[in-house]
Amino acid sequence: MNEVQVELNESVVANEKFSEEEASGEDMNEAHESEGVDVANDEFREEHNEDNLRDGGVNEEASVSMLDLEKDVDVNYDPGLWGIINDTKRVMLVKKGPIKILKENDEFPKEPNRGRHFSSKLYTSNRPNGEKQERKWLVYSNEMDKVFCFCCKLFKHNPMTTGLAEDGINDWHNLPTKLRDHEKNPEHNLNVVKWVDLQMRLKQEATIDKQVEALINKERIRWKLILARIIGVVKTLSRNSLPFRGSNEKIYEKNNGLFCQLIEFLAEFDPIMKDHLRRVVDKEVQNHYLSHKIQNELISLLANEIKEEIRKKILKAKYFSIILDCTPDLSHEEQMSIVIRCVDVEDASEVKVEEFFLGFIKVDDTSGLGLFKRLEDTLVDLKLNIDDIRGQSYDNGANMKGKHQGVQRRLLDVNPRAFYVPCGCHTLNLALCDMAKSCVKARNFFGYVQKIYTLFSGSTHRWDVLKTYVKGLSPKALSVTRWESHIESVRAIRSQPEELRDALIEISNTSKDDVVMAEAKGLCFNALEDFEFLISLCIWYKILDKVNWVSQVLQKEEIDLENAIIKIKELILFFEELREDGFLDLIEEGKELAKKVGIEPAFTVKRVVRRKKQFDEDVGEDANESQSPQEKFKVTYFYHIIDQALTSLKDRFEQFQRYEEIFGFLLNGKFKSISEDKLMEHCSQLQSFLEYKEHCDIYADELFQELRYLKTLLPKDVTKSIDIPQHYKVLLGRGWIPNSMGYISHFVNYTGYSLLQRKGVSLS
Known part of the structure; x- marks a missing residue:
């Protein structure tokens, strides 16, 4: 970013230089001025937009006019093409000096009729005593084939009778006489004095313009250093996601926000910022660059520059993939995040796959068509070709992954090579969600798990009772979005059911709140003292532990498509083997837990409600009534959730x-x-x-x-x-x-x- 990016070494040098000058309190001497001005000029020529560095208390137009004296303005040194001469051009021409045009054998252009032409011998004059003196002021124009007086053309105030100061002379026959007459002209001699005087002052670097320029450059260096510090504070707060503003924006007042407080902190140790804040407090400057407007502007400039660098990397890589996700913000407006992934081809020694976040995009239409149109507009703004997309990945929402109307389908219609890859971890999460919601027993199980945590965490006294009995893992709340994280909640109960049961009994016996007492008794009887709940603990712990391990592997940076498929196939094989041979082992684990809790390891026998059969009903429909409680639990619960898992995994990972x-x-x-x-x-x-x-x-x-x-x-x-x-x-x-x-x-x-x-x- 040309306006605000400041190299550290350049800032350090300028900082030391500025600090020394401020500490000494002395004016710069001429040599120091010259050195400082040259350095400043070199620095500021690199700035593409100096308007963003407006000086406090210094007229910008005046500073620009002074700086023009040192810039390499476009000056044609042929005197016939000087045109209107302003101060800038006059100084540049005096610095350059008169240019003598010499040609081999005096082959200057000749007159058509007489053949006369200019001769380089006229650059010198012959004195009566025989001495020769150089006419330094005489210059020849190649373009006009005329001669001029260098000093008179630059310094004349009134029109002169001789043509050497106006349109030039090409009367070669009478030129020697006219040159002698011009040398005797008093106004010519006065212009020579002005020329020599300006030349000497420029060499001594003692012009008024030079002194003003030195002061202006010193002021610009100070502002540049101040701006570098402000940018550093903005970057620090942004990098750490910290708030900028408080209830006010005034320096040295309470609750003025982290930005102002960091500026005040810098001023305690940094003389540049200390001097700046003094000027702000004393109202010596009007533009202090500490308001929220400059903060937002700097953030925008930095973000735009970073985004442009990212765009260049993507263009070099040519092909890229997109990752989109939508979520409502605090103001209940839908925001779509866009991430682009590409292969970094800049490093010749290493191939890197990188992801770049390009911002949040407000969306009003969350349908598949609305999101796709928003994506198209964003790619146009970034000047990225939609035909170069080679991958797309979203969550498993219907508006995103829909096969007929989703974003992925609409993008494939435009670019069939934008291959859709669903988010693997999110897909596993949805598979677990399908399992947990597939039957009433599964929903009730996780309801009890959440209630156990809610009961203990709802009161500090009840949590103290919990810690008295439970020395290991404490109950965890169920995550609403990440089902694989339920393993922590289930593990805490499975590893210590006896201790949790005793804590619930203690609360039910000592609580003065009838609702809490009843809830504790209910959880103790319906959950921790229920054999089916204990078996469910073993089932879900085994399932969640395996799924969570696969999910962690899939999130590793080095995983690739082949290994991901291998892990998913292993997970499917795990469910198939668990369905065939795992139920009896889980029953044995449940019996071990039942012994710890002190209950009978047997399924509850429920009375079968019999109803009158119609004459056309199949007798085979009563077969389920003859099943044992264990067999019924196996078929209606265990097989049901396992079959749901296999179906979800195979369907969701088919791509x-x-x-x-x-x-x-x-x-x-x-x-x-x-x-x-x-x-x-x-x-x-x-x-x-x-x-x-x-x-x-x-x-x-x-x-x-x-x-x-x-x-x-x-x-x-x-x-x-x-x-x-x-x-x-x-x-x-x-x-x-x-x-x-x-x-x-x-x-x-x-x-x-x-x-x-x-x-x-x-x-x-």
């Missing part, structure tokens, strides 16, 4: 399997063990998958040749998908592989499962 079939041969070095015929078949399949209209991301023949090279050149220990592109770039740089499109860098990493990870953002 992953499809992508593994297409990109799988590139993952973890599988292509090294595939025959050439099979490899060519996979390459052709991938080319077909990445074709759309007349565009194609890859060509099967070229990809096949590159993979053949890699098979022979890659080390045997390089098998991870993320490591293969690293070696690919090394081999490419050494010229061992043809410089093609770099498919592996784009696609092996691009289909990586870590696409689904999200980064927290503290400030948009």
Whole structure:
């Protein structure tokens, strides 16, 4: 950011220089002024927009006019093209001095008729005593083929009779006489004195303009240092998600907010900021740059510059993926966050997959069409091509992932190569949610778990009773959104049911609140002293523990698509084995808990309500009535939640399997063990998958040749998908592989499962 970005070394040098001058309290001497002015000029020439650094108490227009004296303005040194001469041009011409035009053999342009022309001998005059004296003031114009008087053209006040100060002379026959007459002109001699005087003062750097310029540059350095400190405070507060403002914005007043307090803190140790605050308090300056307006402006400038750098990285990578999520803010307005993921190709030695948060976008229409239109507008604003999207990932809301009207479907209609990958952890979460809501017994179980926590946490006295009996894990509240985190709540009860039961009995016996007493007795009887609840503890603990482990693995940065699918298949196999052989083991675990609690490890036998059968009803419908309580629990509860889990996992992760079939041969070095015929078949399949209209991301023949090279050149220990592109770039740089499109860098990493990870953002 040209207006506000300040290099540290430059600021330190300027800081030391400014502090020394303030400490001494002395005016700068001429040499010091010259050095400071030159440094300041070099610094401020790099600024593209100096209007953002307005001086306090200094006229900006005056400062600009003074600075123009030192800038390399566009001056044509041919005297015939000087035109109107202002102070700036006059100073620049005097500094440059008269330029003598010399040509070989005096081949100046000749008159058409007489053949006369200008001669360089006229640059000198012959004195009566035979001496020769240089006419420094005489200059020749190549453009006009005329001669002029340098000093008279620059310093004349009134029109002169001689043409040397006006339009020039090209009367070559009478020129020597006119030059002698001009030398004797008193006004010419006066202009020579003015010329020499200005030249001497410029060399001594003692002009009034120079002194004013030095003061202005000193003031600009001070403002630059102040602005650097203000930016540092803004960045610190933003980085830590801290509030800026208080109830007022006045310096050295209470409740003026963290921004003002940090500025005051800096002033205690920093002479620059201390002097600035003194001027603010004494009202010596009007523009102090400490209000909320400058804070917001700086945040906006910093954010825009960062966003522009991100955009450049995305354009260099070409292909990118998008991650969208919507949530209401505190003002109950729907905000959509947009994250873009791409392969960082800037570092020649390392391939990195990076995510960039691009901000929150207010949305009014949360339908699939409304969100898609908002996404399109955002990509247009960022100047990103929607055809370059190669991946999309959202939560599992119908407006996002809907197969017919969701955002992913509408984006696929525009760009069929924007492959949709659901969020794996969110998908696991929804699978658990489906299980927990699939039957009444499951809903009741988690209701009891939450009530146990609510009862103890509702009073400090009841929590003290809990700590008296429970020395291990304390009960945890159930998370509303993250079902896999329920493992902590279930673990706390399963590991110490006897202690929790005793704590509930203590509360039911000692509580003076009838409602609390009744609730404690109810939880003790219906939950911790109920055999079905104890078995449910064992079932859900086993399920949640496995799902939570898989969820943690899927969130690791190094996970890729193939390993993610392996973990999901392992989870599905776990549920299948649990359904076939796990029930009896869970019954034994439940019996162990029942012994600890001191209850009979048996299912409650409930009276079967019999009703009159109609003549056309099948007798087989009464078969369930003959089932034992254990068998009925197994069929109506255990099998029910396990079957629901298997159905949800297979349906929700079906898309992953499809992508593994297409990109799988590139993952973890599988292509090294595939025959050439099979490899060519996979390459052709991938080319077909990445074709759309007349565009194609890859060509099967070229990809096949590159993979053949890699098979022979890659080390045997390089098998991870993320490591293969690293070696690919090394081999490419050494010229061992043809410089093609770099498919592996784009696609092996691009289909990586870590696409689904999200980064927290503290400030948009």
